[in-house]
Amino acid sequence: MSKALTIAKFGGTSVANYAAMQNCARIVANNSDTRIVVVSASAGVTNFLVSLAHTPMTQDQITETCNSIEAIEMAILEELQDRESVAPKLNDLLEELRELAFHEEILHRNDLKDQLLSMGERMSSLMFSAVLAEQDVASLNFDVRNVLRTDSEFGAAAPELETIAALAKQLLQPELKDSVVVTQGFVGCDAEGRTTTLGRGGSDFTAALLAEALDADVCEIWTDVIGVYTTDPRITPAARPLPELSFEEAAEMATFGAKVLHPATMEPALRKDIKVFVGSSKEPEKGGTWIMRDCAEEPPYRAITRRKEQVMVTVKTPKMMYAQGFLQQVFAIIAKHKLSVDLVTTSEISVSFTLDNPANSVAQRLNKETLAELQTLCDVVVEDGYDLVTVVGNNMQTAKGVSSKIFAAVAEYNLRMICFGANPHNLSFLVNESDSSEIVQELHKALFE
Numbered sequence: 136m137s138k139a140l141t142i143a144k145f146g147g148t149s150v151a152n153y154a155a156m157q158n159c160a161r162i163v164a165n166n167s168d169t170r171i172v173v174v175s176a177s178a179g180v181t182n183f184l185v186s187l188a189h190t191p192m193t194q195d196q197i198t199e200t201c202n203s204i205e206a207i208e209m210a211i212l213e214e215l216q217d218r219e220s221v222a223p224k225l226n227d228l229l230e231e232l233r234e235l236a237f238h239e240e241i242l243h244r245n246d247l248k249d250q251l252l253s254m255g256e257r258m259s260s261l262m263f264s265a266v267l268a269e270q271d272v273a274s275l276n277f278d279v280r281n282v283l284r285t286d287s288e289f290g291a292a293a294p295e296l297e298t299i300a301a302l303a304k305q306l307l308q309p310e311l312k313d314s315v316v317v318t319q320g321f322v323g324c325d326a327e328g329r330t331t332t333l334g335r336g337g338s339d340f341t342a343a344l345l346a347e348a349l350d351a352d353v354c355e356i357w358t359d360v361i362g363v364y365t366t367d368p369r370i371t372p373a374a375r376p377l378p379e380l381s382f383e384e385a386a387e388m389a390t391f392g393a394k395v396l397h398p399a400t401m402e403p404a405l406r407k408d409i410k411v412f413v414g415s416s417k418e419p420e421k422g423g424t425w426i427m428r429d430c431a432e433e434p435p436y437r438a439i440t441r442r443k444e445q446v447m448v449t450v451k452t453p454k455m456m457y458a459q460g461f462l463q464q465v466f467a468i469i470a471k472h473k474l475s476v477d478l479v480t481t482s483e484i485s486v487s488f489t490l491d492n493p494a495n496s497v498a499q500r501l502n503k504e505t506l507a508e509l510q511t512l513c514d515v516v517v518e519d520g521y522d523l524v525t526v527v528g529n530n531m532q533t534a535k536g537v538s539s540k541i542f543a544a545v546a547e548y549n550l551r552m553i554c555f556g557a558n559p560h561n562l563s564f565l566v567n568e569s570d571s572s573e574i575v576q577e578l579h580k581a582l583f584e
């Protein structure tokens with residue numbers, strides 16, 4: 136019988152420094168089923184890389200930002216037992232990083248931006264592999280670009296599943312026999328060999344994609360909280376960890392703002408029925424959340440999420456009265472500009488919708504061109520300053536009293552764009568961003584405390 140396979144992903148705070156990496160290495164060493172480790176960039180590094188790739192800077196500012204990244208990496212290197220063999224490889228990566236950061240076209244070429252963004256994971260995986268070896272685990276630093284094939288949508292690349300499965304079986308699987316493979320989250324490669332990235336927070340997705348490709352039994356997401364909570368513990372200290380969640384509930388939570396999981400993570404897990412575990416790399420003994428197909432309970436209220444900085448667009452024209460095909464024209468323009476519509480509410484002559492914000496790119500994409508095209512059809516009002524609050528649960532549209540309990544808890548606040556009933560797992564509304572923390576706290580009190 137073949138052995139069970141676990142893939143463990145460690146997020147940015149879990150690999151922030153040498154001591155944090157040691158905690159993660161112990162988790163790997165303690166479970167002989169763990170044969171693949173996916174790491175994120177050390178905390179803070181991707182943010183520095185994003186600013187280098189997107190913000191016009193003076194030469195001094197670029198140098199300063201590169202130095203900040205180098206300081207994080209060097210602090211880890213300094214603690215390694217095997218400094219001598221890691222140092223030249225790290226220096227090569229830091230040199231590549233500086234070349235890209237100073238490249239005269241960096242602000243204008245998306246392929247270069249993604250190559251620069253990949254550097255954080257490429258450095259942390261090199262270092263983590265060395266930390267793992269210190270725990271007497273035979274380890275290999277594997278370049279994920281050999282297997283993680285994507286399209287060429289730089290910054291938000293989509294995986295090509297069949298190719299990934301074939302390449303992973305051919306190139307990654309054979310390595311697992313003798314070593315624990317340490318590889319990079321978030322990073323991919325297109326058919327032309329150019330580096331791509333999956334979008335912010337994409338390392339969870341990488342772990343789930345590799346789990347799917349190799350038919351893993353468990354995908355572990357190790358982070359800085361002991362599981363998925365009833366709401367973001369940063370919003371209220373009353374939030375508590377959930378022992379279990381269904382794939383659907385977890386997917387809703389991730390989509391609607393629970394940053395602990397990347398929204399796409401559940402798709403591969405669901406397709407192959409792979410259990411997902413979320414726990415704290417600092418306190419692994421405290422257990423965590425198991426995400427699976429069938430849970431023991433299906434409560435009407437499971438969690439509350441918040442997604443910040445929502446953009447609401449209202450299109451309005453008397454031409455909509457009794458007209459056919461108007462909405463199709465509006466949404467065709469939105470689709471052409473690669474924006475994805477999220478919530479929708481309608482009246483006879485107007486439609487409001489929010490735009491999904493997968494890579495924080497709505498502001499960039501909802502540009503003058505898109506607006507001008509929409510304005511040829513109708514009046515357009517764009518509003519921001521909203522957060523989206525979602526209650527996630529089960530059978531919400533059929534269970535009695537579900538919405539009245541929610542609305543009673545937030546009766547004092549102004550709600551916009553209430554969306555309910557399209558699926559059994561959520562009720563969402565927009566609120567003023569200045570109210571959103573209080574609203575989540577009030578809802579949490581009413582539903583969970």
Ligand SMILES: Nc1ncnc2c1ncn2[C@@H]1O[C@H](COP(=O)(O)OP(=O)(O)O)[C@@H](O)[C@H]1O
Pocket residue numbers: 145146147148149175336357358359360362363364365366367368369392393394395396438
């Ligand atoms: N429902 C939730 N349960 C747990 N954590 C949540 C939830 N919603 C938001 N979070 C936030 O997600 C953070 C972990 O995600 P992230 O910072 O991306 O971790 P990592 O770097 O490990 O990927 C937590 O510190 C927490 O503040």
Ligand SMILES: N[C@@H](CC(=O)OP(=O)(O)O)C(=O)O
Pocket residue numbers: 145146147148175176181182255320321334335336337338339
């Ligand atoms: N380093 C990438 C990918 C990632 O998933 O990071 P984290 O696991 O720390 O959310 C980012 O910051 O977006």
